[in-house]
Amino acid sequence: KNEVEQSPQNLTAQEGEFITINCSYSVGISALHWLQQHPGGGIVSLFMLSSGKKKHGRLIATINIQEKHSSLHITASHPRDSAVYICAVESRGGSARQLTFGSGTQLTVLP
Amino acid sequence: ETGVTQSPTHLIKTRGQQVTLRCSSQSGHNTVSWYQQALGQGPQFIFQYYREEENGRGNFPPRFSGLQFPNYSSELNVNALELDDSALYLCASSLGAGFLQETQYFGPGTRLLVL
Numbered sequence: 001k002n003e004v005e006q007s008p009q010n011l012t013a014q015e016g017e018f019i020t021i022n023c024s025y026s027v028g029i030s031a032l033h034w035l036q037q038h039p040g041g042g043i044v045s046l047f048m049l050s051s052g053k054k055k056h057g058r059l060i061a062t063i064n065i066q067e068k069h070s071s072l073h074i075t076a077s078h079p080r081d082s083a084v085y086i087c088a089v090e091s092r093g094g095s096a097r098q099l100t101f102g103s104g105t106q107l108t109v110l111p
Numbered sequence: 112e113t114g115v116t117q118s119p120t121h122l123i124k125t126r127g128q129q130v131t132l133r134c135s136s137q138s139g140h141n142t143v144s145w146y147q148q149a150l151g152q153g154p155q156f157i158f159q160y161y162r163e164e165e166n167g168r169g170n171f172p173p174r175f176s177g178l179q180f181p182n183y184s185s186e187l188n189v190n191a192l193e194l195d196d197s198a199l200y201l202c203a204s205s206l207g208a209g210f211l212q213e214t215q216y217f218g219p220g221t222r223l224l225v226l
Contacts, residue, residue: 004153033215041148041199043217044113086153098167099144099215101153 003027006087006102013109019074021105023087026068031090033099034061034072036083043086046072077109113137115204117218125226129190132221134202136183141206143185144215145177148199160185197225 005024013019023032034046047054047061049070054061058077063070074081084104091098114137124130136143142161146154156169160179174190183204189196199222203215 035217041201041220041222043154043201043203043220045214045216048214088153098156098159098169099146099154100156101146103151103153 003100004087004089004102006085006105008105009103010106011108013077013107015078015109015111017077017109019077019081019107019109021072021085021087021107023070023072023102024068025070025087025089025100027089027091027100029089029091032063032070033088033090034070035086035088037086037104038083046085048090074107079109079111082108113216113218115202115216115218117200117202117221119221120219121222121224123224123226124192126192126194128192128225129188130192130223132187132189132200132202132223134185134187134204134218136185136202136204137216138183139206140183140204140216143179143202143204145185145187146201146203147171147196148201148220149195150198154201157187192225194225197223199223 007022031050033048036044049063058075060073084106086104087102088099116135118133144159145157148154157171159167163179176188179185199220201220203217205215
């Protein structure tokens with residue numbers, strides 16, 4: 001069983017729809033990251049959170065530490081939101097901080 | 112733009128060869144991490160360097176090695192390449208010492224194909 005599970009693996013939405021991507025993890029973490037990866041490989045960090053909720057523009061990320069679960073929401077989705085969204089949990093082995101990644105959710109927003 | 116660059120962008124090697132991938136971090140970023148991302152999968156942590164010392168390693172064999180230099184550049188070296196080493200290799204830098212919760216800034220990656 002993977003330490004970080006994302007769902008769904010693939011998601012197709014119409015422009016304007018509200019989108020939710022889920023992430024569950026099984027290990028103790030110090031923080032959880034949501035990342036966006038566009039075709040070609042470049043990764044952009046969207047959020048880093050360890051509790052509660054963060055909002056940036058149309059993006060909202062929440063985390064429930066007790067339930068080991070996080071969600072990424074996109075309001076009023078747009079075709080330019082099409083990308084792979086990756087959840088990664090941050091744990092510490094000794095002094096090194098390590099990210100363990102989920103396999104990603106491929107989002108396609110149709111015009 | 113994250114300010115993190117990687118070279119080369121693409122590379123083709125044959126099995127058994129050696130390869131060096133390079134990463135240039137943002138100025139002032141003391142920590143660099145390297146990740147391997149196979150096609151269709153999430154990235155996997157290879158190792159992390161802080162101020163030129165390795166301070167964490169994932170489940171990768173010793174033929175994966177690295178260096179970090181004082182000018183905020185770093186290298187990933189892979190010896191005795193295997194077909195399964197074909198992947199996108201990403202570096203990410205951050206400001207702190209590796210034990211703080213900080214944003215990591217990713218480079219665009221180097222896509223390696225081993226034939």
